[in-house]
Structures are given as C-alpha cells and as structure tokens.
Amino acid sequence: MSDGQGYGGAGGQGGGYGYGYGAPPPQNPYAQPVPQNPYAQPVAPPHPYAAPQPYAAPQPYAAQPPYPEAQFAPPSAQAAPLAQPAPPAPGAAFPGPAPRRGRLAVLLQFLLQWIYAPLWILGLVLLFAVLLLADYSGSGPSSDGWLKVNRTFLPPRRLRAELTGRPEDWERYLTPILRRRIEAAEAAHAAGGGEVQADLGREVSVGLAVRLYRGLGADGVVRLAERHGWQGSLSGTDAEQVRLVRRFPAPAGLNAPSPQDPPAAAGTPWGPQPTRPALLLPFVFLLQILYVPVYGLLTFWVSRPEPDYWERWGARWTVGPRAFRAEFTDSPAAWDRHIRRILARDTARKDGSNGPPTGPGGTRLRRIRVNRATYRGAGAHQALRIAAEQGWTLDPAYTPDPANSLRLCRHEQA
Template sequence: MSDGYGQGGQSGHDGQGRQQAYGQGYGQQNPYAQQNPYAQPVPPQQNPYAQPAPQHPAPQYSAPQYPAPHPHPHPAPPAGAAGFPGPAPRRSRAGVLLQFLLQWFYAPLWILALAALFALLLFAGGGGPAGPDSDGWLKVNRSFLPPRRLRAELTGRPEHWEAYLAPILDRRIRRAEAEDGWEPAELGPDGVRTARVRLALRFYRGLGAAGVVRLAERYGWAGFAGGTDEEHVTVSRRIAPPPVQGPVPQDRPAAPGTPWGPRPSRFVPALPFLLVLQLVYAPVYGLATIWVHRSDPEYWSNWGARWMVGPRAIWPEVTGSAAAWDRHLRRILERDATKELAKLPGEYHRGPDGGFLRRVRVDLATYRGAGAHHVLRVAAETGWQLDPSYPPRPEVSVRLCRPDRTPAA
C-alpha cells in the first residue's frame, strides 16, 4: 500500500524506494555534486555550472520569515506586564511563622463560631443585628497559610512564589474559561465572551502583578488594568463563540430520536409523582451538594430541564399530541419573549453601533414531544433565531436570540 511518498507497494520503505533516492541524491546522484570542483576535477570554464548552488538560496530568504513572527509575541508580554506593579515588600518572618502556628488553633474555633452564628440566626428570626456589608469575615481560608506559601513568604524567592501560584492560577483559569461570560447580559452581538481571574496580593506578593501577568500569558491571557490595584490583579481573555451551529428553520423536520427531533414521552403514571417529588427532592439535593464544584455553569438549570415536569406540560405528555405540544411551546415562548422584550436596553452589553441581542432560553420540558427543531421553526415566525454565542445543546435547552438596537437619542 502506498504511503504517499513512494509510487506504490513498498517503494517508499525498502532499499530501492524513493526515500533511498533522496538520501543518495546529496551524496552520489546529485547533479550539483557531480559538478562540484571538490568532488571531481573540472576545467575552470565549467565553474559557471557550479553557480546553480547560489540559486538554491530559497531557504536563505525564507528562513528569516519564520522566526520573524516569534520575536514579536515574546517581547510583547514583558512590555504589557511592565505597566503592572512589581513585587510587594516582604512580610516579617516572625509574623509569618506566628500566623502559621496560630492558624491551627483559631481556624477550627472560627469555623465553630460561624456555625453557631448561623444556627442562632436561623432560629432567632430576622430581628438580630445586621452584619458587615462585606462577606470577607466568613472566609477563614483567606487567612490560612499553606506550606508552599509559607516557604515563599520566608525565602522571598520568585521561583518559590511561582511554584505556589502556578497551580492556583492554572485551576482558576481553567474554571473561568468554562464558566465566565455566559450570562446573557455579558454577551455582545458578536458573541465574544470575556473570562476574568482576580487574585489577591497574598497569592503573588513576591512576584508582583507583573509576574502574574507573565504567567497568565502562557495561557493566552493578558493583564486587565481596569481590575488591578495595589491589593489585587486581574487577568482576562476574550473567547470567541463556538463554531458549531444547529439546523435552520427551513430544513426538513428532524426525525424522532435525533438530537433535534421529538423525544418520547415519559411514563405517564409517574408524571404526577415527579411533579410533587421535585418540590422536595430538588431543594434537598441542592443543599446537600452546594459545596460541590460544577464545571458546567448551567449545571443546575440543565439538571432540572432533563427530568422536571411543569404543570402545563403534563397534558401534552399524557396525550402525546403534536398539536398540544405546539400550543404549549407557543404559549411559553410568547410569555418569555414578552418578558425579555420588556427589559431596558441598558441591561445589555451593546456593540459599537448600539446593537444588542435579546436572549431567551427554552427548556426541554417545553418542547420534549415537539423537538428542538420545532422550537426554531416557531421562533422564526417572530424574528427569533438560534443564538450563535452558545454551543447547541438540544438535549436540555435551546438558546434563542433576536437582534435589537438602542433607539437614537
């Protein structure tokens, strides 16, 4: 079988193949090597035949073109990071050691005191004294000193600070790239979202904000001057919308069982029990797993959309009628669209020309028996279309958008 380099069979791999010919071409069969005066004596008048070698300088002209783009991005990050503050003054070693030793005593007491305070507020009602505006006093972890940071604080060496900060920055950047910027009000008409990471001074004291920016540039991020001050540094990245798109309303209706087609109705006798159970199970499950981090920013809404049932959706599911599903879909879509169109333009992220997108989400419970493609067909009648800013997920919801523009003043 040919591998694309030989003529066929094994000509690209055996001793008589073309790769062998290239290997020999520079040693024995190269016409320029035969005319080389060092390889074979020739009369002086034949020297012009050796001149084709200087015409082989194509790589000499192209070589500077490849490294040329690389020097520009590399000097650029330090230039951008130079505008950010450098390392902060070191803390007292005695104070750092004292904090590390005492934290093993006051941290558990602090947590117990917070638990007692919450219990008191829960049973005392709303007549107690008001707490501070900031919630910083609730986060005991801010004053906790891990061993890696202890080492960096004591030595003050940049490599130790980088070893402490690098895994934290990596974790926060990955989380921000998956979660940040998905709110409808934060997305502009171009669908580009902005992910941001904000770090307190305790994470990068020995590196400075400039050092944080240099580390973030390894991930393609940049410093955000608007969110950086003496006590914090902010890095950000603009992320283009996903290229995946769904069908258009004019396409043929999606077949049942396909991602965009109708889905089978659930077990009818179980629907009333699901309706009652979700009123109890959903809050309990939410409270029991509130501390679990979810990589999906829409985990809770998608989780509910997969199995919950609305009172108005029971009849379409029971009958399985396409007309019932169509009426239910139109009623819910009209309700949500009216609510969305009533919002003020100032609540949206607008483009340079004043344009923005109204956005509506339709859950699976609204179109289960009609199909996600039917949502697009009904929405197109009033100017709504599939929102290109979000990756299509017809198994849980359909995101719709409608162009709008701020009226001229």
C-alpha cells in the first residue's frame, strides 16, 4: 500500500515525487504527450528543424510567432508554407491537344477519299483548261488553298494517329512533315526569302494546320520545333493552327566593291559576264514562247524550295524584249541604257510590298531587286555604279550575290 500511495495522489503531493512519475504537469512531453507534439508522433511531419530543406524558408515563417509556440501548430499548418507553385511547363502558353474526331467519321473519310480524290483532280484539270481557252488574265486560286487535295487526304500514319489518339503516334506522323517544312523555309532564307526586321535580320516562318497535330497539341509542336532551333510564335497561333518562326541575324559584312572603285574585271563575279552568241538569241527568243508556259504550268503544281528559282534560271534560258537589243549588240552604252530603264521601272512601281514602316524624318526604306539578265554584259559592279547615282546602295540585310541578282535599297519619302 505504501508503494501505491507513493505513486498515487498522496505521493504526488510529496516533495520526492512532485515532478516524477506521480502527477506530471500538462507541459511535460514525456509523461503525457500532446497529440500535436512532433516528438510523440511515429513519423515527424515536415519541419524546418526536424528535416532541413535545401532552400530558404518561405516568407510566411517570418510572420509566425516564436518557435516555442509554433511547434505545437497542427502538422497541416506547418507543411503549408513549404509548398511552392510548380514552374510553368515549356510551351504552356500554346493550346494543348484538340478534341479527337469520331472513329466512324475517320474511317469513312479514309474509304471515300479513293473515290472523290481522283474526281477532284479531274475537275481541277478541266477548270485549268477552261481558263486557258477563255484567255483568263486574272490571278488564279492559290496552289496552297483549295487546289491541294492532300488537305483532305488521310495517309496511313495519320489514320493510325486519328484512331488511337496517342501523342506518340501523332509525333511519329508529324516529325517528317515538320522537318520538310523547316528545311524548305531555311532554303528559302538562303535564297533571299524572309521578312526583314528592324535589326536587319530576317525572319522566316512555318504554319501548320491543326489536322497535322490534333492529338499532339500546339505545345507539342513547339517542343519538336525547338530541337531544330525554331520557336513558336503566339501571333497567328490559335486553336486551328500554329506558327513557328526563326530569326537569322544580318550578314556580318558586305564583301562587295564600292561604286567609286575601279571597274571590275571581266569574268569576275562583279565584272561583265560572257553573253550568248548573237545568232543564238533569235532562237532563244522564239523557243521561250513554248517552254516558258510549260515551266509555269509545272511550277503551278510543284512548289520549289527556292523562291527565286525563276529569277536565277530565267536569266540563263530566256531573253526579254528589252534585254534583246543590249545582248544582241553587246554594246556598253546599250547595257547602260537597259540598266537605267529597269531601275526607272522598279522605282516607279508602287507595290508597297518591300516597304517597312515609316522611319525618322518621314522616310521609309525602299527595296528592289535587279536580276542578272539586266546587267549580264555590263557586270554587277557597273549596275551598282549606275544605281548609286540615283541613291541606291547594297541592301545590308542580304549577302551580296552578284552572279544572280543585286538587292538594293534607299530611303524615300513616305
């Protein structure tokens, strides 16, 4: 009984067991644990002191009371300040995958395309023949518009992607298409294409319709394009298409002679080039009446990666009425007159397609292009000298290519 009294209420009032195993105070964590005390839990909750974090404590800790009072807060209140928002995923600003199409509609389109595709092509051939017989001189429909029957044609890879809806199948279908589009756009830049920017760099772009990446999403297309050095552009990108761009810097330096330099020697890139024999020119002039329309018909259906393909090869295999006399006589005075006539024609042309926004002083930078056929017998340097008399200089946004054409610019009043 003495032992029981020693550990009971009488013992709890004695001096020897006042704060021992008799009646412990509520603050003692060893005799009567508080449920919120982390030391009484089997697994300690996340806490800066119990499990140090690799980053600095968030701001909410600074507003908390001192630690002796905060250590008994509920575990949820301790873990809340540690949660950090996840960083935005790359391409999160672009739309995700589009809604899947019905499998029945996809199968019907795949089966019926073998019937309506040949009829479509036959109708286009008949329409083209009618336009030729009617001597139609207006601008025809774009070859990248309703003339492209492949817009509604389902290849086997796309059929599988439409039926499964898996992103990996869509990526397998889109990857070769995206690579071809990018290669064509970069070839167009190498040939002088692209929009000139304020820093004289040029930007090329590629557009993809949603039918090509429906199950992958625009954000997935952007991730694929980034492997090739391209980025997605929010301008022009919506739920039905995605626009990819790449900016190329301006040429570091223009390796070209000055208009004040001595004339370039014949046979050099900037000097006069050999002209065709005078007896051959009449036959070239007559034969081009036949093969130029054939060439135009072929290029109407087949898109070349070089946007200046005709400018490059037309100067070699054709001769215009204005250049006929200059090349037939091969007279320096005739070539100079021909160059001035072409410069006057291009200067008077108010198409506005090459004019950037108005610059300081109410001027804008006008850009023109002079083809090789204009200065073949005189040389690119002589054409540059004549153009400099009218205020034209080499365009610093393009690498000089005297063997094919000259790109000139000058400031004009808007």
